[in-house]
Amino acid sequence: MASALAEVAALGGFFALRTDAPDEGWHPVGASYARGFADLATAVADRYRTDLRVGVSIAQLGHAARLWSPVLACTLLHGIVPDLDTLRREDTGSALGLPAPAGWYADRLAEPEHTLGAQVMDHLARLEAGLAVRIAPRLLDGNAASALMGSAGVLLAARPDIRGPLTRLVDRLLGTGRLVGTGSVTGPGLGFRRRSCCLYYRTPGGSTCGDCCLAR
Known part of the structure; x- marks a missing residue:
């Protein structure tokens, strides 16, 4: 697992899960969720x-x-679904790490997409539960779907040879749990049109994102 994580980290910062982070300066991500990700x-x-x-x-x-x-x-x-149960977050930033990397061989799982999806969506549900401000649940679900498709797009650009299995996997993920109905794939490049808005357009000088339901 540690070797696989080290290799995929080369794809970019969002793909990095540190396995060598010291205890000092890091904390269980659940503590951040309990505080509503306030910092x-x-x-x-x-x-x-x-x-x-x-x-x-x-x-x-x-x-x-x-x-x-x-x-x-x-x-x-790598055919391995990472286990995010021990996920930690850097005290002064958004970086994530796994002090004890572990996971499951995907080909030994009856429905690997469910295990994969649960690893991410369970974390996001815990984050949502701790929020101190009211956010529409479907907006947050749309964010989850948008992030999924953004990650898939970066992965496809780096490895066009996995287009088939990647497309099948994201299709199955979008058909499970809270991701159902969040949007639709718009083309072979894994373009996406979501059915909610992340609110970025409300920032000074902000605009709608490329996958936003408000984009023309």
Whole structure:
């Protein structure tokens, strides 16, 4: 698992899960969820000069991408679904790590997409439960789907040879649990049109994202 994670980290920052992070300066990500991701949400709101609700949405979207990216890549490129149970977060940033990397061989799972999806969506459900501001659940589900498809697009660009299995996997994921009905794939390049908005357009100078339901 550690070897697979090290290899997929080369695809970009969102694909990195550190396995060598020291105890000092890191904490179980569940502690961040219990605090409603307040530090990152506030930092995002301050950076974009917007309200906390928008900051929460953007922070959750970024976190979702950091969860989906290494899990998708490890599953498709190495046949291993990472176990995110021991996930930790850097105290002063958004980086994530696994102090004890473990996982499941995908070909030994009856429905690997369910195991993969649960690893990410369970984390996002715990984050949502701790939020101190009201965010529409379907907005957060749309963020999860948008992050999934963004991660898949980066992976496809890096490894066009896995288009078939990648497309099949994201189709199955979009057909499970809270991702059902969040949007639709719009082309062979894994373009996506979501049915909700992450609220980024409400930041000063902000615009709609490419997959937004409000985009023309």
